Amino acid sequence: MKTVEPASEFPVPRDERRQHTQERILCAARELFSRSGYDRTTIRAVAAAAKVDPALVMHYFGSKEELFGEAIRVDMEDVVVGPEEELADRLLSKLGDKLEAEPDAQLALLRSMLTHPQAAEGVRRALARECGQVVGSAIGGAEGALRAGLVSATTIGVIVGRYLLQLDGLKDADPKEITEILRPCFRALVDHGVEPKKTRAPRSKRRRAG
Amino acid sequence: MKTVEPASEFPVPRDERRQHTQERILCAARELFSRSGYDRTTIRAVAAAAKVDPALVMHYFGSKEELFGEAIRVDMEDVVVGPEEELADRLLSKLGDKLEAEPDAQLALLRSMLTHPQAAEGVRRALARECGQVVGSAIGGAEGALRAGLVSATTIGVIVGRYLLQLDGLKDADPKEITEILRPCFRALVDHGVEPKKTRAPRSKRRRAG
DNA sequence: GTCTATACGAAGATAGAC
DNA sequence: GTCTATCTTCGTATAGAC
Structure with a gap:
């Protein structure tokens, strides 16, 4: 041919x-x-x-x-930094972008992440880069890493649920609505030790550091 | 042999x-x-x-x-019903069980869910069964389905992130701590139209039904 | 540089001996 | 019921013609 x-x-x-x-x-x-x-x-x-x-x-x-x-090479050079109390909103905004765009390049990576080691490593790296900022905002390092992991997990779960698993309530939903509903979640995950501004205190009892 | x-x-x-x-x-x-x-x-x-x-x-x-x-056949006959305002906690409790147990039977299903249609269908069904209760608690049907989808997505994300992707802050974390950090998230997702009891009102503006 | 033909191996499935 | 041997198919990869 x-x-x-x-x-x-x-x-x-x-x-x-x-x-x-x-x-x-x-x-x-x-x-x-x-x-x-x-x-x-x-x-x-x-x-x-x-x-x-x-x-x-x-x-x-x-x-x-x-x-x-x-x-699966996808240039991800757009880690935006900014004030800590807006971190949750920044992460949500990036998630919103992905939900609008149907990131064809990233889907190749995501589709194989559970069965192909190289893909898994790529996903881990991308998530660490994006959500890594969450770690620093923690009181104790361990809990910060856990919170970063949970933000990563949520992000992956939403994208996978929407594009790959095509979960019923998720696959046709409006990205705006998705991010709005998720906002309290992200804030609760990210803004813990941080002084609340327009957002209410996410937790009642304090956790010991370390 | x-x-x-x-x-x-x-x-x-x-x-x-x-x-x-x-x-x-x-x-x-x-x-x-x-x-x-x-x-x-x-x-x-x-x-x-x-x-x-x-x-x-x-x-x-x-x-x-x-x-x-x-x-991948895994008998899942344990959908516990109960008061609506404790739904988030029940879902969290089930997630906690899975995080404690390293559900070997379910991992076979999850590992292939992105590349094998039958596995994907199995996961969809299991999630719908577990998180389906969330739908009913919605004011409008569409938003309820979306919230159920987001609970499903979070659940999947956490399990996948821990056992399959092995995200750094997640793979060795204490299940108890995971569920505690996630509690505000689940409550925000599930308890929306519901009258707040010991939990604060999750949203300020009401949404129109339908 | 582009394509034809094929080597080589591995996997799922089958037939039939014992 | 259990196992050996084999069939068929299909994948990656290569050698070499044009």
Whole structure:
């Protein structure tokens, strides 16, 4: 099979074509990986979806693992810092973004996170980066880490529940409404030792530090 | 390979042996399915772990799919009902049980829920059964379903984060502490239209029904 | 650079000996 | 009832023609 080309009208730069082809393969790979997970996605299927030869996929990416590695690479360089008492809202806002966007790139990662070690590691890293700020706001380090873990767990649970498990009340819900309902939860998880401002004190009894 | 037997001292009832062997296979299957997921678990590996011949596994269970179906079957007949204002605590209590127990049977189901449709359906059903009570407590049906979905998502997120993803602050945490920190979250999610008793009113503005 | 053909291995499933 | 041997299919990966 040959890549569709307009016979030979005028010379398209090879590098451009090549890059375009690679991108199409990657796009197809993301699509299939995100839909079926790593194991059930075959090189052949990716090649077919990208309208190229299977061997070409191997030629470009070397192996299925490397293709997967490229497909799940998602640049996450947008950790916004800010006042501590707004941390919960910042995290919620980021969750809201993901709920609006249907993050196709991230779904490939999430779909395989339970069965593919590399994907699991990627998720752990992404979560640690995003929710890591929660740790610092703790009184004792251990509880801070736990709270960060719970924020991570909630975030993952919502995205997985919506896009992957497609839970009934969640899959068609309005992202705005989701984040609004979750706001008290995030605040309760994040704002513990922090002085309450417009939010009421989340807990009645204090916990000992350490 | 033969199943280890004491030469032939006295006749062990065949049905008993058979049942015992089946149980050993199922146990090995659960172990492997929960560790590696459906796709990466092979009949051969299950047979080896159970110290039986691969063909015997097929003989007993018919196919890999059916074996999986048996392995993930977990009787969940313990939906406790009770006063509505304690619903959040009941749900938390059940979550606490799962966090204490390391539910080996359920992990097989959870591990494959993102890549195996049958497992996904099983999880959806289990969650709906457990968290379905939340729906009824809503003012408008849609928001109730959403809240039930969010409780489900949180629950799944915590268990997945602890046992499967093994998130740092979560994997070694004390279950008691986890549920205590989550309590305000569950209350905020569940107790919305409900008259607050010992818990403060979770929201200030009312929502229109329908 | 692109594609055809194929090697190589592994897995699920089956047939039939004992 | 239990196990050996094998069939079939399908996956990744490679070698080499054009």
